[in-house]
Amino acid sequence: EAGVTQFPSHSVIEKGQTVTLRCDPISGHDNLYWYRRVMGKEIKFLLHFVKESKQDESGMPNNRFLAERTGGTYSTLKVQPAELEDSGVYFCASNGQVQETQYFGPGTRLLVL
């Protein structure tokens, strides 16, 4: 069974540019989560989708971040415009039922210059 996949694995952009990250959850998983780890800090929650609906977006830092999950399959996280402090590793996780273990993808390493 394929795990959670994320694309791209790395992205280097300049301040003010736009970047879109993609996450493909494990097939059949209705729940999809985005997390972020900035340098030296712990992994922090961004938001949670149930199918295509946003269940909890309490961790989204500001309105420069837009997450979508059209069709309830893969999800995208767009940062527009990117700022220096957005640099970090963005992880996606999924599970079938909310009480189950979350399985993480390999992450996208974003560097904003």
Place this chain on the structure above:
Amino acid sequence: EDQVTQSPEALRLQEGESSSLNCSYTVSGLRGLFWYRQDPGKGPEFLFTLYSAGEEKEKERLKATLTKKESFLHITAPKPEDSATYLCAVQAGGTYKYIFGTGTRLKVLA
């Protein structure tokens, strides 16, 4: 405020030298506590889930335990391949998000 603190930040062990990693938590209504292993450049890899005080889980050289305030990850006779960052996360009642600690970087020397 829900919080997770892991100690030590880093740990160096000789191969075969057993030790324990600590995860202290403050959370309103614990749904579950999770241990993950993370290798450089990769995502967290699931190890254990613990739900209630007194619960224990084992897998190879690893054993996780849980009390009402903390969890321990015991590593028995570690090998160099156990070198990784070990992450602890909790899930509080009323929410399904994970709250992570900053992790313990473990290095096992041959």
